[in-house]
Amino acid sequence: MQLLEDRIRRDGIVREGGVLKVDSFLNHQMDIPLFEQLAAEFARLYDGCGINKVLTIEASGIGIACITAQKLGCPLVFAKKSKTKNIAGEVWTSQVESFTHGGIYDIIVSKDFLGPEDRVLLVDDFLANGAALTGLIQLVRDAGATLIGAGIVIEKAFQPGGEALRSQGVRVESLARIRAMSVENGVEFC
Amino acid sequence: MQLLEDRIRRDGIVREGGVLKVDSFLNHQMDIPLFEQLAAEFARLYDGCGINKVLTIEASGIGIACITAQKLGCPLVFAKKSKTKNIAGEVWTSQVESFTHGGIYDIIVSKDFLGPEDRVLLVDDFLANGAALTGLIQLVRDAGATLIGAGIVIEKAFQPGGEALRSQGVRVESLARIRAMSVENGVEFC
Numbered sequence: 001m002q003l004l005e006d007r008i009r010r011d012g013i014v015r016e017g018g019v020l021k022v023d024s025f026l027n028h029q030m031d032i033p034l035f036e037q038l039a040a041e042f043a044r045l046y047d048g049c050g051i052n053k054v055l056t057i058e059a060s061g062i063g064i065a066c067i068t069a070q071k072l073g074c075p076l077v078f079a080k081k082s083k084t085k086n087i088a089g090e091v092w093t094s095q096v097e098s099f100t101h102g103g104i105y106d107i108i109v110s111k112d113f114l115g116p117e118d119r120v121l122l123v124d125d126f127l128a129n130g131a132a133l134t135g136l137i138q139l140v141r142d143a144g145a146t147l148i149g150a151g152i153v154i155e156k157a158f159q160p161g162g163e164a165l166r167s168q169g170v171r172v173e174s175l176a177r178i179r180a181m182s183v184e185n186g187v188e189f190c
Numbered sequence: 191m192q193l194l195e196d197r198i199r200r201d202g203i204v205r206e207g208g209v210l211k212v213d214s215f216l217n218h219q220m221d222i223p224l225f226e227q228l229a230a231e232f233a234r235l236y237d238g239c240g241i242n243k244v245l246t247i248e249a250s251g252i253g254i255a256c257i258t259a260q261k262l263g264c265p266l267v268f269a270k271k272s273k274t275k276n277i278a279g280e281v282w283t284s285q286v287e288s289f290t291h292g293g294i295y296d297i298i299v300s301k302d303f304l305g306p307e308d309r310v311l312l313v314d315d316f317l318a319n320g321a322a323l324t325g326l327i328q329l330v331r332d333a334g335a336t337l338i339g340a341g342i343v344i345e346k347a348f349q350p351g352g353e354a355l356r357s358q359g360v361r362v363e364s365l366a367r368i369r370a371m372s373v374e375n376g377v378e379f380c
Binding site: 023024028029031032036058059060062063066067070074078080081109110112113 | 214218219222248252253259260264265267268270
C-alpha cells in the first residue's frame with residue numbers, strides 16, 4: 001500500500017538489531033485518519049468474506065483492530081496476556097513466545113466471545129516471527145471458529161512468520177512488506 | 191448517560207469483591223457502535239476545549255480512547271506499562287499502583303508525543319481508586335502539557351478516586367457513575 005510505504009519511509013526510524021520504530025503514527029502515538037485508510041484496505045481485501053469478529057492481542061494492535069472492526073461493522077475481541085480476576089474461568093488459552101521481551105506468556109479469550117459461529121479476521125500492527133499470530137490462530141481453532149485470514153499493517157518479510165503461515169494455508173494480507181532494512185539504507189519494500 | 195446505564199444493567203455482571211464484569215461490550219469484547227455514542231458524548235462535554243491529544247493507558251482503555259480521538263479529530267497516545275527496546279530513552283515516566291493485580295508498575299510515554307503544546311483529554315474505561323488516572327496526570331504535568339480533563343466510561347463512585355481528583359480541581363466526566371453494587375441488588379447509579 002503506497003500510502004503506508006511512503007509514511008514508513010518518511011517517519012519510520014530503523015535501529016540496530018532489526019528494530020523499526022513507527023511509534024509516531026502506529027504503535028505508541030496513533031494516527032487515526034491513517035488507521036481509517038488502512039482499515040478500509042483490509043475491508044476491501046476481505047470484502048464478501050462474511051467476517052463477523054475481529055480478534056487481536058493486547059496492546060499495540062488494539063487501535064488498528066478497533067478501526068478495522070468499525071469499518072467491517074463487527075465487534076472486536078482482544079486476547080489478554082494474563083489471567084485477571086475480571087475474567088471468568090471459562091477461557092480459551094494458548095501460549096506465545098515473546099522475542100521483544102523474552103520468555104513465554106499465556107494469552108486468553110473468554111469462551112463467551114469466541115465460538116463456532118464466528119468468522120474471524122486477525123488484526124495486528126506487526127508480523128515478524130509470527131508468534132502472536134500463531135497463538136491467536138490456536139485460539140480460533142480451539143474455539144471451532146472459522147479463520148478467514150489476517151490483516152497485518154507491517155510485515156517484516158525477512159523474518160519467517162509470514163511465509164510459514166501462508167505455507168500452512170493461512171491467508172495473510174500485509175499492507176507493507178519489508179524485504180530488508182538497515183540503519184544505513186533505511187527500509188526496502190517487497 | 192442513560193444508554194450506557196441501560197447497557198450495564200442489561201449486560202453487566204456483579205461479582206463478589208466489588209467486581210463489575212462488562213467484558214461483553216467494554217473491555218474484552220468491544221461494541222464499536224456503542225463506543226461511537228460514548229465518544230460523541232465525550233466530544234459534546236468537552237466541546238470548545240481545544241483538545242489536540244487523547245492519552246490513555248494500555249490495554250483495555252485503548253479502544254474507547256481510539257474512537258474518542260477519531261471523534262475529536264486528534265491523535266491518541268497510550269502510556270505503556272514497561273520499558274521495551276522499541277522506546278527510545280527519552281520518556282516521561284510515573285508509577286501506578288495496581289489494585290487488580292497487586293504491586294506497582296511504571297508507565298511511560300515518549301517525550302516526542304507529549305509536550306507543552308498538547309491540550310490533553312485522558313480517557314479510560316474505568317475509574318475506581320484513581321491510580322491509573324493519577325499516574326497519567328503526573329505524565330501530563332511533567333511534560334508541561336495542559337490537562338483539559340478526563341473522560342471515563344464507568345466510575346465506581348463508591349471508591350475514592352473520582353472525588354479525590356475532582357477535589358484537586360481535575361475535571362472528571364464519567365458517563366456512568368455507580369453509587370453501590372452487590373450480587374443481590376445489582377448496580378445502583380448516582
